Amino acid sequence: MLADPRRLACFAALLALALVAMPLLLQLPAWIPMIYMLLLAWRGWLVWHGRALPHSVWLMLALLLPIAALWFELRTLVGREGGVAFLLLLVGGKALETASLRDWRVLLALGFFLAATPLLFDQSPLSALWLVLSLFALTCAMVLLAGEEARLSPRITARALLLSFPLMVVLFVVMPRLPGPLWSMPSQQQGATTGLADSMSPGAIGKMILSREPVFTAEFAGTQPRPSQLYWRVMVFDQFDGSSWRAANLARQRSVTVAADAPRLRYEVVAEPYQGYLPLLEQGVASGDGVTLVYQQRLRRLDAANQARFRYQVESIASPRFADALTDSEQGFYLSLPAGNLRTVAAAQALAGRHPQPAARLQALQLWLAEQGLRYTLNPPQLQGDVVDGFLFGSRQGFCEHFASAFTVLARAAGLPARVVVGFQGGEFNGQGRFWQIRSSDAHAWSEVWVDGRWQRVDATSLVAPQRIEAGIANTLGEAAPRMPLVGGKPPGWAQWVGQQWQLANFSWQRWVVGYDAASQQGLFQKLGLGDVSAASIVKALLGGMLLAGGPLLWWLLRRRQAPQTLPQQVHALLLRRLQAAGIAAQAADTASELQARAAALTAAERDQLAGLLQRWQRLQYAPPAVDDNAWRTLLREVKAFRPARVGRKTGR
Structure with a gap:
């Protein structure tokens, strides 16, 4: 059986893969995503009970039968519906042959690719929000597979995505575009898209x-x-x-005849x-x-x-x-x-x-x-x-x-x-x-x-x-007439306002993001003074964008090179900064009694508060090594709340 942290990471990966495919329940024949979910559930059951992976014969049957049924229903395994459904079944089958850490990472990499497929069916802002949620879940699972603590993985995931966001924006804007919209792919069914019949x-x-x-x-x-x-x-x-x-x-x-003053x-x-x-x-x-x-x-x-x-x-x-x-x-x-x-x-x-x-x-x-x-x-x-x-x-x-x-x-x-x-x-x-x-x-x-x-x-x-x-x-x-969902009746004023705002958000999203095509990119390049879209202008824009987008990442890397401070070091450093901000000449080498003596110019209440902080700091500093970190965190919060006024303002000097 897998160790508990690794087992938790495997469950996180399976849940993330299930989350990614939920929008496809509305776009594909319902039985295809359901079989995909069953394959993931099967793998989760094996992880939970520590069972061995299924024999290759059973795995082939679990894949070939749904693929054959898919062929008989759609008559294709390519295109939008056929290709996405085929990929979904393959990812579900891949989950049942993941054994090593490398296999799980490959499975998550496929999940990142699968996360983009719902956009082939729907490019609304809700689909984009679901994509962000999917990326967060997949990245969080990747962090857990790397061995990070479960309580730290959401923060690490959020930081990684925020640091990569500027680079994603630069690549979206700069990379060469197709003549049509980004997410355009012919549907298998060429029916009426406007609702009009023939x-x-x-x-x-x-x-x-x-x-x-x-x-x-x-x-x-x-x-x-x-x-x-x-x-x-x-x-x-x-x-x-x-x-x-x-x-x-x-x-x-026919030629069009138009009056000159029309x-x-x-x-x-x-x-x-x-x-x-x-x-x-x-x-x-x-x-x-x-x-x-x-x-x-x-x-x-x-x-x-x-x-x-x-x-x-x-x-x-x-x-x-x-x-x-x-x-x-x-x-x-x-x-x-x-x-x-x-x-x-x-x-x-x-x-x-x-x-x-x-x-x-x-x-x-x-x-x-x-x-x-x-x-x-x-x-x-x-x-x-x-x-x-x-x-x-x-x-x-x-x-x-x-x-x-x-x-x-x-x-x-x-x-x-x-x-x-x-x-x-x-x-x-x-x-x-x-x-x-x-x-x-x-x-x-x-x-x-x-x-x-x-x-x-x-x-x-x-x-x-x-x-x-x-x-x-x-x-x-x-x-x-428009009606309120479920309850019926005419929408009140606030509901109409919300509808207008959502309508505006969807229009802006479709215009500036989904509709960002080759013509839009050409117009943007000209406004930026880069001229026509060419290899030279793309390289210039890419280099300039990389310099801007790389700033947050460079700042984070420089911070990573510095040795992280322990909780006791954070408490001591913050206390020194609080005293120095109040005009006290506090030094890093000062003992607790020396710091108390240097703070003689503070008010009586501030001196008493400082004395209590220094006493707890000394008690924790020389406590046994098994002391709980929560005590240090509590002291750190108290030091953050300690903000003595500047000595010069109190004495009038």
């Missing part, structure tokens, strides 16, 4: 509204826009099969793409690095296969209409409708007959829809068959996708080319950070109708529920 049917977007999960942030330069201007388009649906809308993904080129909104967005497309305020007129404007006023990431969150810049004109010359074939495409929804088609054609001018016809369609007694609700009844007819002439209850779908069908049936745009509308403004937070609950759909050579936005929802656009979804539907 099609729209009644109820599709309404399911998102109950989630207040943050989707992206936007920061505007200069004056903030009004909520009614914030129509974030992501996808365009232009094919209707009678119940659902889908994107035809037409690949055609005011522009310049903004920066941090978002994850959906199938390569990103949120964009209409009408986009210019885009920064890494993104490009494409057909149908969409914004596409140049590296469309990379679905990681990143920061990009755009310029837009917050206008509900923009010019676009459609060919005859394109007009025919945007007018096509499947068979069905006969009552809707008949109503639209009747309006078209009474209003031959396209602009007047569009206005008549909006007025007709507003007069139908429709109701805005998140829980409309299910629709079957001709869903548009069922909505307009049956249930008359719906959400934004019901309104957008119905109006687009009305416009096409009335001879006006139209399509559906899906994205987000509005957002929550953070006044302290001066940025907008857009959530899943801000998902929205609206129509675009082509009239007189221009696409014009028509938000049919605003015709029925204008408060949705001006006040936001949370103030329009009670189901979408």
